[in-house]
Amino acid sequence: MAERFHLPPGATYLKSHSVGCQPRAAETLLRDRLLTPWRETGEAWPHWLEAIDQWRAALAGLIGAEAQDLCPATNVSAGLSRYISALGTATTRRTILLAPSAFPTIGYVASGLAAAGWKTGYLPADADVRDPASWAAALDDDVALVVAMHVSSVSGALTDVAAVAAAAKTAGARCIADCAQSVGVVPVTPALWGVDAVLGTSVKWLCGGPGAAWLWVAPHDRSTLDPMERGWWSHENPFEMDIADFRYAPDARRWWGGTPDVAPFILSTAGIGEIAAIGVPAIRGHNAALQAMLRDALEARTPQWRWPSGAIGGTLCIDTGTDQPRVAAALERHNLRADFRGSILRVSFHAYNDAADAHAAAEALS
Amino acid sequence: MAERFHLPPGATYLKSHSVGCQPRAAETLLRDRLLTPWRETGEAWPHWLEAIDQWRAALAGLIGAEAQDLCPATNVSAGLSRYISALGTATTRRTILLAPSAFPTIGYVASGLAAAGWKTGYLPADADVRDPASWAAALDDDVALVVAMHVSSVSGALTDVAAVAAAAKTAGARCIADCAQSVGVVPVTPALWGVDAVLGTSVKWLCGGPGAAWLWVAPHDRSTLDPMERGWWSHENPFEMDIADFRYAPDARRWWGGTPDVAPFILSTAGIGEIAAIGVPAIRGHNAALQAMLRDALEARTPQWRWPSGAIGGTLCIDTGTDQPRVAAALERHNLRADFRGSILRVSFHAYNDAADAHAAAEALS
Numbered sequence: 001m002a003e004r005f006h007l008p009p010g011a012t013y014l015k016s017h018s019v020g021c022q023p024r025a026a027e028t029l030l031r032d033r034l035l036t037p038w039r040e041t042g043e044a045w046p047h048w049l050e051a052i053d054q055w056r057a058a059l060a061g062l063i064g065a066e067a068q069d070l071c072p073a074t075n076v077s078a079g080l081s082r083y084i085s086a087l088g089t090a091t092t093r094r095t096i097l098l099a100p101s102a103f104p105t106i107g108y109v110a111s112g113l114a115a116a117g118w119k120t121g122y123l124p125a126d127a128d129v130r131d132p133a134s135w136a137a138a139l140d141d142d143v144a145l146v147v148a149m150h151v152s153s154v155s156g157a158l159t160d161v162a163a164v165a166a167a168a169k170t171a172g173a174r175c176i177a178d179c180a181q182s183v184g185v186v187p188v189t190p191a192l193w194g195v196d197a198v199l200g201t202s203v204k205w206l207c208g209g210p211g212a213a214w215l216w217v218a219p220h221d222r223s224t225l226d227p228m229e230r231g232w233w234s235h236e237n238p239f240e241m242d243i244a245d246f247r248y249a250p251d252a253r254r255w256w257g258g259t260p261d262v263a264p265f266i267l268s269t270a271g272i273g274e275i276a277a278i279g280v281p282a283i284r285g286h287n288a289a290l291q292a293m294l295r296d297a298l299e300a301r302t303p304q305w306r307w308p309s310g311a312i313g314g315t316l317c318i319d320t321g322t323d324q325p326r327v328a329a330a331l332e333r334h335n336l337r338a339d340f341r342g343s344i345l346r347v348s349f350h351a352y353n354d355a356a357d358a359h360a361a362a363e364a365l366s
Numbered sequence: 367m368a369e370r371f372h373l374p375p376g377a378t379y380l381k382s383h384s385v386g387c388q389p390r391a392a393e394t395l396l397r398d399r400l401l402t403p404w405r406e407t408g409e410a411w412p413h414w415l416e417a418i419d420q421w422r423a424a425l426a427g428l429i430g431a432e433a434q435d436l437c438p439a440t441n442v443s444a445g446l447s448r449y450i451s452a453l454g455t456a457t458t459r460r461t462i463l464l465a466p467s468a469f470p471t472i473g474y475v476a477s478g479l480a481a482a483g484w485k486t487g488y489l490p491a492d493a494d495v496r497d498p499a500s501w502a503a504a505l506d507d508d509v510a511l512v513v514a515m516h517v518s519s520v521s522g523a524l525t526d527v528a529a530v531a532a533a534a535k536t537a538g539a540r541c542i543a544d545c546a547q548s549v550g551v552v553p554v555t556p557a558l559w560g561v562d563a564v565l566g567t568s569v570k571w572l573c574g575g576p577g578a579a580w581l582w583v584a585p586h587d588r589s590t591l592d593p594m595e596r597g598w599w600s601h602e603n604p605f606e607m608d609i610a611d612f613r614y615a616p617d618a619r620r621w622w623g624g625t626p627d628v629a630p631f632i633l634s635t636a637g638i639g640e641i642a643a644i645g646v647p648a649i650r651g652h653n654a655a656l657q658a659m660l661r662d663a664l665e666a667r668t669p670q671w672r673w674p675s676g677a678i679g680g681t682l683c684i685d686t687g688t689d690q691p692r693v694a695a696a697l698e699r700h701n702l703r704a705d706f707r708g709s710i711l712r713v714s715f716h717a718y719n720d721a722a723d724a725h726a727a728a729e730a731l732s
Contacts, residue, residue, distance in 0.1 A: 077624025231443030258443025
């Protein structure tokens with residue numbers, strides 16, 4: 001895999017839940033699609049827009065979606081905020097339901113809308129986010145939107161998005177899945193889930209760096225939702241330039257907003273290219289094998305730690321309890337790049353990790 | 367200037383109102399601050415955040431602002447949308463006032479908020495946007511926000527932002543200035559204007575490419591405005607990770623939102639570096655001299671065209687009327703990169719243009 005990715009020299013990189021390694025193709029793609037047309041032609045925009053279309057097509061291919069249903073977003077927070085901005089006129093319900101273990105920004109975005117009349121509802125702290133019944137029990141008739149984390153950033157829990165979406169639908173609510181911690185290592189298949197929308201990002205498992213997140217909106221809402229947050233690139237024809245005549249684009253571009261951002265989406269295209277070439281099922285299998293290797297080597301010897309149970313995504317989230325300082329020091333000493341949420345150690349194996357990395361981790365942590 | 371910027375070979379670039387030429391430093395800076403730390407360290411984020419701080423400091427230096435009052439935004443539309451999202455709780459007024467000649471996205475953003483109770487008010491079509499009395503006459507007691515274009519993208523009109531801000535203040539409204547078409551070629555001095563906020567972008571005269579816009583919020587509103595649109599990087603401490611405890615950052619970071627975008631701000635830093643090194647007053651003087659050269663050579667010979675009168679920014683916006691097709695063909699034939707809004711020809715001279723460019727334009731257009 002060293003021919004596909006830059007692996008940090010002298011270190012074992014186990015933080016693909018954070019950034020992911022840089023594709024070797026990234027620098028060249030950035031030069032070819034961003035810098036060179038800008039330098040050479042004096043007419044960069046047609047090239048830049050084509051580059052965004054190439055990103056959209058690559059991502060659509062990876063997740064089995066139609067390109068027209070994908071919209072660039074700067075980050076998951078912005079994508080969620082924009083999505084919710086369309087719901088006020090689409091429903092009279094005003095509660096956004098999520099789990100307290102959701103990535104904090106989800107709660108910050110939702111609760112930020114209190115002044116606009118939105119309420120944030122949480123599952124009980126002890127509810128199992130993987131059990132659709134937990135969601136069904138919390139779905140009252142004021143819930144407009146369920147925000148489900150496909151994979152939890154703090155526990156690794158893998159949620160059956162289709163089941164949660166079905167529960168939401170039964171209760172008359174929409175469901176959006178946050179796939180920031182899954183896309184690239186766990187199959188993300190919006191069109192098969194019966195979900196209303198999906199958020200994802202290129203930083204982490206897609207190895208594309210920050211700034212290139214995305215919102216997928218289901219075909220059934222292609223032209224029914226009108227985002228209040230918008231800009232000239234949400235217009236059916238951005239170049240019409242009539243300030244008094246805004247018409248939403250008939251597809252996911254309506255979520256786009258202002259002047260397109262380019263560089264992050266070119267970087268992301270390089271990452272998606274590598275992930276697609278290797279194949280997400282292959283990455284998932286490889287990841288599971290390395291997870292098993294680490295568990296086999298270490299779990300029995302660490303009875304004081306809490307290892308994950310049940311379905312998880314690409315990251316092993318291991319609660320090291322009072323051992324945390326010792327474990328952190330060991331990581332540092334062995335140049336292992338992993339991190340913590342509190343006492344929870346997060347270890348991620350990607351396509352570019354191998355058995356030697358799992359052994360190195362087992363040795364360092366034992 | 368060819369040592370500072372890549373000038374498109376074989377063409378005369380007169381479209382700095384659109385993109386601007388690429389700084390030669392851009393590729394190296396992108397490698398040094400984005401790609402290399404990502405490849406080499408396995409801990410990219412501290413380097414990336416430092417790069418954003420460097421961008422913020424560079425921009426603050428250029429516009430005489432404090433870095434803490436500057437927040438990154440993806441584009442002007444997103445910055446405006448986010449700014450307005452804080453006003454609903456700060457005032458009971460609900461009208462956003464702008465000129466019909468504002469860049470269309472300003473109107474699209476404002477009118478998109480109708481469902482949230484916002485009204486969009488326009489100056490009369492024949493009002494002079496440069497006359498503060500035009501604004502004063504339209505400022506009724508429902509106006510919460512005046513959006514003034516520092517330089518018009520369609521006429522080039524240069525507005526005295528301080529005078530408009532004073533009129534707004536007298537009427538109990540806030541004022542935000544859109545400096546997308548001025549920053550880099552006309553002095554932009556938020557702290558001296560008495561304005562409440564400023565929007566700008568790196569694409570165009572700052573030669574930084576798309577994706578790196580910004581919102582400056584006046585010190586008097588540093589901690590009084592609470593944007594509804596937010597994310598974990600709007601938090602006083604993004605790494606606190608407590609979904610139930612959001613506290614706004616005590617400065618412009620509160621407008622930031624989700625996971626930071628990096629690449630566009632590094633590119634922008636390269637552009638700001640060149641502009642600052644040359645100096646905006648010098649660029650302004652050079653631009654004015656080349657504008658005068660073109661006018662001297664061409665205006666008297668084109669009585670059928672409408673040339674701008676009064677104060678303008680960096681772009682000559684010349685209404686070519688029914689000559690437009692002929693003029694467009696001439697531009698094409700002479701490899702002059704300029705563009706049109708309808709029949710209005712837009713010609714921009716930047717630091718990297720020279721007398722030969724003005725002569726080439728005069729010759730091609732006569």
